[in-house]
Amino acid sequence: MALIDRVTVTAKHCDMIGQDVEFREERVYPSADFLRTHGNAYWVKSCGCTAAIRCNMAGIPCRWALNNPDSDRF
Numbered sequence: 001m002a003l004i005d006r007v008t009v010t011a012k013h014c015d016m017i018g019q020d021v022e023f024r025e026e027r028v029y030p031s032a033d034f035l036r037t038h039g040n041a042y043w044v045k046s047c048g049c050t051a052a053i054r055c056n057m058a059g060i061p062c063r064w065a066l067n068n069p070d071s072d073r074f
């Protein structure tokens with residue numbers, strides 16, 4: 001059975017919203033057996049900013065708010 005973990009990759013203060021935010025990855029580890037034989041290999045299922053939904057709803061342009069791929073604030 002696959003194991004899923006959410007890992008904070010980095011944190012920063014985002015000037016666009018004036019708050020501290022985190023960039024997180026959702027990692028999938030295939031199985032405990034796979035880990036034993038292949039080490040810490042994992043698949044990144046998704047990644048994003050903890051404020052992405054709020055920024056998207058407010059129309060703040062950012063790659064991590066999924067409304068401007070050219071603006072990466074991390």
Ligand code: SF4
Binds near residue numbers: 050
């Ligand atoms: S989604 Fe982008 S603009 Fe919004 S807080 Fe995160 S990094 Fe900043």
